[in-house]
Amino acid sequence: MVRTHVRSAMSSQRQISRELSTLPWLDLESAQQTVQEFGAPRFRSEPWKYTNPNPFVDFLNAGEFESPRPPSASHESVEILAFSDPAATWAAKSFGTIAGNNSSTLTAFNLLNLSSGFVVQAQPAGGEVPVLTIESAPNSCERFLVVVRAGAQLEIVEKTAGGNRVIECLIEQGATLVHKRLQQPATLADYSHVVTRLNDNATYRFSQSSTGSSLRRNEIVVEIQGQGVNANLEGGWRLHDQTHLDSQVTVNHLTPGSESRLKFHGVVGGKSRAVFNGRIHIARDAQGTNAHLDNKNILTSNEAEVYAKPELEIYADDVKCSHGATSGQLDGNQIFYLLTRGIERTHARNLLLGGFLREVVSDESGARLLGVAN
């Protein structure tokens, strides 16, 4: 039997509200062009080899999104404005230059169907690091532009359970962004695309905890455009039943003398499926780069599936890089060690899985979400 995969059609018609569609800096024409030119992503094409994109497209086509839940900030040094706010025009300078409306048809399609959008900027302030909380409705199509101004610090806590989100972050010189993402179980298709650009001496710490969802895709892109940058990305997932998680992580080193470290661990059980594609790209000019990528998966059932692909693309000659991906079962030696200390087998397995996930999920709320809190 020949199986064909029907491609969902992307309507180039805009569902974006009239209020937003009049903002020139959103550059909807360019997004529309992208959609018309490239159409919807194709299942089985290289970036969508193991994940069917149709439900994401269908989700946006269906429209009828919930009313927005604006993000909130813990400190006045963080300014949050809706796209439609006249004071948000400063965003014109940066918007779309990081994520790019042409980078993928899904991000362009996100813009054409936007239900809400916010620009955020964090200014330097003393005292505790301000927290920006993004808690999106499961049925929403959103876009964020977050700028951490030179020398400022910001922590984003992003809690999601479905929807379609594109987040652009710009971390200016010497600034720090801590991005904690908690992905709760979702029944609707959940798509997110995060692009972060770092300038000189900027720091980005990304940590993600993901539970199983019917269909979830996380695209994370880090663009290093400065010296002395430190990007640390960690993530853990625990999948059950028939859930599907696709993680596409890319780090582009465009400038010399920076560091990136990617560490993702997953526990994959039931009939679930985890896809991981990690890619470090080091441009010709990015001499002295230090970059490491590590993905480990533990399968806890015979029917679970893992598709992991680590990639290194190096054009500079003075770099320190490593990459690796593994998938397998729990280590029999570790289990035996715990058994010989009187720990019951089920408990031993849970202890090992907990430790494995806590290696990449250091914050308490992430550990709780994955059921591995101490």
Next chain:
Amino acid sequence: MSLLEISDLVVSVADTEILRGIDLTVNAGEIHAIMGPNGSGKSTLTSALAGREEYVVDSGSMRLGEADLASLEPEERSQRGLFLAFQYPVEIPGVTNIEFLKTALDSHHQARGCEELSAVDFMRRLRELTKQLELDPNFLKRGVNEAFSGGEKKRNEILQMLCLNPRVALLDETDSGLDIDALQVVAQGINAFHRPTNAVVLVTHYQRLLNYVTPDYVHVMLDGRIVKSGDASLALDLEERGYSWLEQA
């Protein structure tokens, strides 16, 4: 009374017979040392006693007090008072030593139907033990054996033994890879543990540990059998003469 009774034990690994009839009786209050060249079956004996899956008991018996060890799962053997200090302690990243020891101790208490140790008493006990074994208290917050030096790993095995307080402790080459100072600390730990109510079985290649821990009996294993038993002086003989005279015998 005998705490550990091994009779005519035959054990195979991957269909290859490694132990070919071991007889050994260990009574309360005794320290036994098992010596022998590489590949003679010493570690197979401790692994079979602890219940490693790949080690198949073909015949014979092994008893811990009244219990038939072969009929018990590895965790039940531990809960009934058998302890194995690993030759190569396993690293468990992400699980702290505290979490690991508390879980192990709680499992023992639950199995015996006694009350679990309070967190305060548990921490007090652990702090005493780390001091005794000259370990940095931060050691308890680190992942189990993760990035530990060889000496720290072996001292951690002794810490676990003291914490779980077994009836029979099997120490598989706990002295290997230790410098003189660490060796003395480990020996002090073994001596502190040893009482008239428990027993220690040391597997070792070297006489040097026995300078600090005096065995009541020394056994020599060759080719899956105990070929000679004697008192502590046998270890000195072996140090001087090697094993070849026994192979020829």
